[in-house]
Amino acid sequence: MLKNLAQNVIFNLKNYDYKWKFKLYIAVPIMTFLILFDWIVKWIVVAKMNENESLIFINGFLNIQYKINLGSAFGNGDSAEELKKTITLASLFVFALIVVFIFLNDKKWIIACSLLLAGGFANLLARAWAPPTIRNGEEIYGGVVDMFVWGFNFLGSANYIFNLADLWVNIGVGVGILCLIMELVSMFTKKNKTEKIEEEEVKDEIKS
Template identity: 45%
Template sequence: MKDFVFNIKSYLKDYNYIWKYKLVWCLPFILFLVILDLISKAIVADKMVLDGAAVKFIPNFIGFQYVINPGAAYGMNAEKIGLTISIASLVTLFLIGIFIFIKNKYWLIPINLMVAGSFANLLGRAWAPATNNGVKGGVIDFLKFEFSFFGSDSYIFNLADAWVSIAVGVIILILIIYAILEIIELVMRKKDKNKYEFYFDIKNRKQVLFEVYYQKLNIKKEDKMTYNQYLKSNQELSREWKEYKKKE
């Protein structure tokens, strides 16, 4: 058991979390989305009437209607506000955990959106006004589609919900791209093993370069790689691959 705990501690200590990339690029993006969502909710709470009539914004596309949803998505668990907040908190912590450990820059795009959406809604519950029935802890929703597509006109949401929905779309897109690349790599491996091995080597070297450059912020000056050096090295790897293909 002691060996197991020691191995876990060593793994966590030595793991490359690419903190530099997450602090320089991801965190500002997440904070921007969270702040934008909270500002939009504050404006709606100040300027609109709770449970009032819908207001057209873009005709036949989207409008505004201010409601407070005490439940989760689609009003689930609306009568169990404590359970809803507990689940939302666990989901947010789970997403933050994924954010901490993931180091693929493409998968970080939807994770950033999901963390921003989940965290913004959780924060929003802390200060949102009570419903007309006096229930506290709900989340402000105000966007409503004015067209019917699988019941879209019956769903009222907010920007944080939109971030999560966009994240799901990005995940589907990434999965499709990965599936296509896997097929291309499989064909390449069967057709020309040497070409595949060279391609795989370039791919791995690019990932290593990315992880090394974005490993941490505090690096000794003599070991520090500038952003221009990083870009140049990345371009050189791309050039190697292009030159290899030209030789065929």
């Protein structure tokens, strides 16, 4: 029984539609561009600014403040104690997304996953080259470079500091929600069509 199960699993994996062409020609280039764009912006900020230095980028809309964040997205949990936890969770997040990405075969969901993966992967790898930050007189490595702060305050938005990779993740979540809404609408529409067809068939049988 176990042998048959294993054979069925192998057969299904071999014949599964992974949408490799779409992933290789569309999704991977998108991820590569987003990761490189994020890294270039981080590199420019590190090269041109000192930590905690700030400047106005787009007055009233977006400011730049160079900060090395030891915690999670948007400057949350910025402490040495949170660093290991953040890196562990980020690694698990990226690994899970890679597995999901491999098996996705719906193009819209592949795009959503690509955005999430680009953001998560960019921040995780950027921790390897980010310069150290000083906490309690000690140099600490492994932080991620953040630089953007909203120039307006909407629901506390002015208190958040983030980078482009964080933005990719949030856009990916937004696209994922949109995909979910599309799926629900499609299911609802198909259900209504099926019910109408069944009603028509019942009416035809009654007439006949």
